Amino acid sequence: MKIPFLDLGRMEASLKHRLKERFSDLLDAGIFSGGKEVEALENSVCDFLKSSFSIPCANGTDALELALRALGIGPGDEVIVPAMTWVSTAEAVVMVGAKPVFWDTDEEGLLRKDWEKAVVSKSKAVIPVHLYGKMVEMADLTVKAKSLGLFVIEDAAQAYGSFQNGRAAGTWGDVGCLSFYPTKNLGALGEAGMCLTQDEFLAEKLRLLLNHGQPLRDQHELVGRNSRIDTIQAAFLNVMLEDFEANQQKRKTIAKRYLDAFSGIEELGLPSGILDSDHNAHLFVIQTEKRNELRDFLVKKGVGTAIHYPVILPEMKPFAIVGDFENARNLANIGLSLPLNPYLRSVEVDVIIECILAFFRK
Ligand SMILES: Cc1ncc(COP(=O)(O)O)c(C=O)c1O
Incomplete structure (x- = not known):
């Protein structure tokens, strides 16, 4: 039996059917940029996340760059970024001409709480990353940042769909950035992203920046760019949203099965809080000193896994910064993501559990 880490081709027939229908409707309507599907996406996300404004754009990396630009961050400025995240977080900072200043994470990859030690007069912003879907403690962080x-x-x-004290991931900061990359809990069938904000002025600025600075066609107020979402991706996301909550349930059920099965294995670190509302169970990352052996063992058994991420940002070629990033580096060495997605079959979860128990019984 082959169990892929994630195979999006396994979407249910009913979902595929609805996506094809929506595609066909769009072809008939002949609207491929902007339009009702984009508006509908904005409204649904605002309702679900209780956000005042949602501004769809081309992808999550652009969302970060647009957020930095909207806040006026650029050359001469510093931005605090966790050492363990996907590379986009720091890339966006460099793309606006500012400097990412890396700070270590806690053992599970969230920005360490003493990040304010990195603050200097040039610091303009901090970017907490809700890694693997688990939220950084935002009440503390926002109070500290404000002061x-x-x-x-x-x-x-x-972290689409993670809520802390009833408040959604992405709605705590001045701007929140979402990615709808296909593998995310809410994924498009291609590239898409979004900025969230509760500030009308910022919302307007973000909209201008991603559309060549135009409030109206051929009226250019500032230098922007094209980072509009494709209508077709907005339409697919509207369909995907219909299944979002049911899919979240499936993720949580699988996560609970893993937790129950593995809780007795002393050598294994398990993700904390994955069943809580401030974790959307995007990834199930276990930690073991035997990570590479376990990964090889699972490959032989036909079970796919992934590593998020094998190299910390400060050690990547474009950044190359020497520093003490012990927790982040440790996570890069011992973290392993197990399959966790709504398309995983129950018998496959049985097999994954059995394989891991067998590995640690050896
Ligand atoms: C933590 C993090 N930040 C930013 C991004 C960038 O999103 P996108 O791939 O849509 O550009 C991703 C997505 O992979 C991510 O995981």
Whole structure:
């Protein structure tokens, strides 16, 4: 039996049918940029996340860059970024001409709480990343950032549908950034992203920046760019949203089965809080010193896994910064993501559990 880490081709027939129908409707309507599907997406996300504004764009990396630009961050400025995240978080900072300043994470990859030690006079913002879908403690972070005069840009690319104290990931910061990359809990059939904000002025600025600075066609107020969402991706996301909550249930059920099965294995670190509302169960990352052996063992058994992420950002070629990033580096060495997605079959979960128990019984 082959169990892929994630195979999006396995979507249920009913979902495929609805997606094809929506595609066919769009072809007939002949609207491929902007339009009702984009508006519907904005409204649905605002309702579900209780956000005042949602501004769809081309992808999550652009969302971060647009957020930085909207907040006026650029050359000469510093932005605090966790050492363990997807590379986009720091890339966006460099793309606006500012400097990412890396800070270590806790053992599970969330920005360490003493990040304010990185603050200097050039610091303009901090980017907490809700890694693997688990939220950074946002009440503390936002209070601290405010007292230090820093903007907060939430990288909620992996955390659509996580809520802390009833407030959604992405709605705590000055701007929150979402990715709808196909593998995310809410994924498009291609590239898409979104900025969230509760500030009308920022919402307007973000909209201008992603559409060549135009409030109206041929009226250019500032230098922007094209980072509009494709109508077709907005339409697919509207369909995907119909299944979002049911899919979340499936993820949580699988996560609970893993937790129950593995809780007795002393050598294994399990994701904390994955069943809580401030974790959307995007990834199930276990930690073991035997990570590479376990991964090889699972490959032989036909079970796919992934590593998020094998290299920390400060050690990547474009950044190359020497520093003490012990927790982040440790996670890169011992973290392993198990299959966790709505398309996983119950018998496959049985097999994965059995394989891991067998590995640690050896
Ligand atoms: C933490 C994080 N930030 C940013 C991004 C960028 O999103 P996108 O791939 O849509 O550009 C991703 C997505 O992979 C991510 O996981």
